[in-house]
Amino acid sequence: MVKSRRTRELSRLELAALGLVLTGGPCTAYWVQRQFQESLSSFFSGSAGAVYPAIERLEQRGLIEGRTSRNGERVSRQYKLTAGGKKTLRRWLLPPLPAEDIAFTMDPVRTRIFSLSALSPSERLRFVDEALAKTRRRVEEVRDDTELLGQSGDLYSYLGGLGVLHEAEARVRWLEEVRAALQEEGGSDD
Amino acid sequence: MVKSRRTRELSRLELAALGLVLTGGPCTAYWVQRQFQESLSSFFSGSAGAVYPAIERLEQRGLIEGRTSRNGERVSRQYKLTAGGKKTLRRWLLPPLPAEDIAFTMDPVRTRIFSLSALSPSERLRFVDEALAKTRRRVEEVRDDTELLGQSGDLYSYLGGLGVLHEAEARVRWLEEVRAALQEEGGSDD
DNA sequence: TGTGACATGTAATATGTTACATGATTGA
DNA sequence: TCAATCATGTAACATATTACATGTCACA
Numbered sequence: 001m002v003k004s005r006r007t008r009e010l011s012r013l014e015l016a017a018l019g020l021v022l023t024g025g026p027c028t029a030y031w032v033q034r035q036f037q038e039s040l041s042s043f044f045s046g047s048a049g050a051v052y053p054a055i056e057r058l059e060q061r062g063l064i065e066g067r068t069s070r071n072g073e074r075v076s077r078q079y080k081l082t083a084g085g086k087k088t089l090r091r092w093l094l095p096p097l098p099a100e101d102i103a104f105t106m107d108p109v110r111t112r113i114f115s116l117s118a119l120s121p122s123e124r125l126r127f128v129d130e131a132l133a134k135t136r137r138r139v140e141e142v143r144d145d146t147e148l149l150g151q152s153g154d155l156y157s158y159l160g161g162l163g164v165l166h167e168a169e170a171r172v173r174w175l176e177e178v179r180a181a182l183q184e185e186g187g188s189d190d
Numbered sequence: 191m192v193k194s195r196r197t198r199e200l201s202r203l204e205l206a207a208l209g210l211v212l213t214g215g216p217c218t219a220y221w222v223q224r225q226f227q228e229s230l231s232s233f234f235s236g237s238a239g240a241v242y243p244a245i246e247r248l249e250q251r252g253l254i255e256g257r258t259s260r261n262g263e264r265v266s267r268q269y270k271l272t273a274g275g276k277k278t279l280r281r282w283l284l285p286p287l288p289a290e291d292i293a294f295t296m297d298p299v300r301t302r303i304f305s306l307s308a309l310s311p312s313e314r315l316r317f318v319d320e321a322l323a324k325t326r327r328r329v330e331e332v333r334d335d336t337e338l339l340g341q342s343g344d345l346y347s348y349l350g351g352l353g354v355l356h357e358a359e360a361r362v363r364w365l366e367e368v369r370a371a372l373q374e375e376g377g378s379d380d
Numbered sequence: 381t382g383t384g385a386c387a388t389g390t391a392a393t394a395t396g397t398t399a400c401a402t403g404a405t406t407g408a
Numbered sequence: 409t410c411a412a413t414c415a416t417g418t419a420a421c422a423t424a425t426t427a428c429a430t431g432t433c434a435c436a
Contacts, residue, residue, distance in 0.1 A: 011423070012298065019305030030387050043296040050424050052389060074432050076387060089308040095320050101298035102324045106233040108291035110353040111202065114346050115209030118279040130285045134292045156304050159371060163300040163364045170360035174353045181349060201395070220415050240396050242417060264404050266415060 007061070013044055014054050015092055018085055021064050023156075025080035029055040032079075040145060040164040055079065063088055107171065109135070113178070121186040128182060132175045139168045197251075203234055204244050205282055208275055211254050213346075215270035219245040222269075230335060230354040245269065253278055297361065299325070303368070311376040318372060322365045329358045 010018070020032045029052050036046030044050065058064045063085035066077045081089075109131045116124050146161030200208070210222045219242050226236030234240065248254045253275035256267045271279075299321045306314050336351030 008422085012301065013424080016301050016304075019302070019308075022305055022308055028387070029389095034386095041295050041297075041300070042290065042293045045425070047425060047427095048387095048389065049391090049426075053423085072433080074387075086308055089305050090313075093302055093305060093309055093317050094313065095316065097299070097320055097324055099324075100232065102321075102328050103232045104296065104298050105231050105354055105357055106294065106296055107231075107353060107357070108202065108294050109287070110231070110350055111206050112209070112283055113350050113353070114206075115212055115279050115283060116346050118209075118212055118276055119283055123280075123284065126285065127283050130287055131292075134287055134289075138292050155371065155375060156306050159368050160300055160303050162367060163297060163303070163361070164295055166360040166364040167295055167297070167357060170356040171353075174356040177352060178349050181345065185345060198394085203396080218415070219417095224414095235397065237397060237399095238415095238417065239398075239419085243395085262404080264415075 010088070010092075011054070013050060014058060015089075016044070017051065017054050018058055018063055018081070018089055021058075021079050022081050022086070022089060025064075026067070026078035027080075028076050028078060030076075040142060040161055058085070109171070109175075116182075121182070124182050125179070125186070128175055128179045132172065132179065135168060135171050135175060139165070139172060142168050200278070200282075201244070203240060204248060205279075206234070207241065207244050208248055208253055208271070208279055211248075211269050212271050212276070212279060215254075216257070216268035217270075218266050218268060220266075230332060230351055248275070299361070299365075306372075311372070314372050315369070315376070318365055318369045322362065322369065325358060325361050325365060329355070329362060332358050 016036075017032050020035050021027060024031060024035070032055065033046050033048060033051040036044045036051065039046075055064070059066055059079070061084075062082055064079045065082050066079045068075060068077045112127070116127070119127060142161065142165045146158065146165050149158040149161045152158070206226075207222050210225050211217060214221060214225070222245065223236050223238060223241040226234045226241065229236075245254070249256055249269070251274075252272055254269045255272050256269045258265060258267045302317070306317070309317060332351065332355045336348065336355050339348040339351045342348070
């Protein structure tokens with residue numbers, strides 16, 4: 001039995017891609033790419049320049065294995081998880097969950113809040129109102145998409161969608177509070 | 191009047207740093223770095239290797255201006271926003287808010303959900319229970335920090351903290367739903 | 381005949397990460 | 409005097425982004 005040498009940790013994209021190959025394999029790199037693009041989470045763009053190299057790295061590590069197949073003139077490479085790949089995924093899922101992953105949070109609208117003093121009181125309200133309107137619309141979109149996922153019978157995708165929905169709804173509630181606070185602070189305009 | 195030539199867009203880190211200089215200026219790059227490190231949002235690590243170059247780029251663009259000062263042997267460079275910097279911030283805040291910024295969402299726990307089939311039913315519950323416990327603890331931490339921000343009188347920081355709190359609470363509610371769904375699906379073990 | 385989805389990649393670019401390195405000042 | 413904080417940076421590295429490039433296949 002070979003002791004694996006210490007090697008660099010997998011990036012989030014690599015881990016997510018590995019999980020996709022588990023669920024969808026055997027599948028092509030292109031399919032993985034589409035999953036990223038269609039995902040409700042837009043963290044990864046699903047660009048070819050990111051996905052293809054990531055898949056290659058996973059294969060080089062022996063976490064997935066590819067098999068080139070031919071349909072007429074068309075070649076494609078189908079990947080599936082190896083035993084090592086599954087072990088890696090299990091290590092990723094089983095305790096302990098790293099603190100950074102629990103604390104991770106990012107909202108580009110929230111980032112902007114800290115610069116609000118560059119605007120006049122009425123402009124601040126305009127900012128929040130736009131964010132509120134667009135986030136509400138986003139909630140509806142996510143709700144629809146999640147409902148579809150629920151009907152598709154894919155439990156984990158549905159649960160993922162539900163997570164995105166909860167987050168979007170939380171943003172709406174938060175923005176409503178922000179709006180109230182700004183109105184109170186507001187007073188006269190510029 | 192000089193038409194500004196088309197130039198690359200500012201990165202999120204640059205924009206966030208610009209906002210920090212608005213709020214905290216005149217301030218040092220080190221101070222900006224500390225703000226990132228202490229922020230409840232852990233999206234940016236606040237590493238010197240990211241912050242110092244970003245501040246330099248902002249200065250080269252004329253969005254902030256620095257002034258080297260001397261206290262005894264100690265030199266430090268104090269930055270403050272320029273008129274152009276303020277204009278840039280206002281453009282960032284005023285409509286339209288880009289759709290990507292509204293849709294942006296990332297939760298490393300949620301990412302893992304899609305790979306849950308690598309675990310046995312009882313392991314899946316263990317995963318969710320750990321996430322739930324740690325996220326609940328996180329909610330308490332964020333609540334405390336946000337309360338302090340509220341007492342500090344810095345309205346925008348407080349509102350930012352409130353946003354993080356809402357998000358953490360939403361994650362707890364979501365994980366509770368996930369737990370229920372997994373128990374229902376669960377049945378027999380491995 | 382042409383469009384769009386399938387499929388695979390590369391190149392240029394920039395950004396951010398970790399780790400290293402240095403030195404002054406403050407306060408216990 | 410020692411540790412922590414203030415303060416400024418650099419180097420190596422990998423990764424992700426956009427844009428480009430190519431070609432097949434199904435179908436209307």
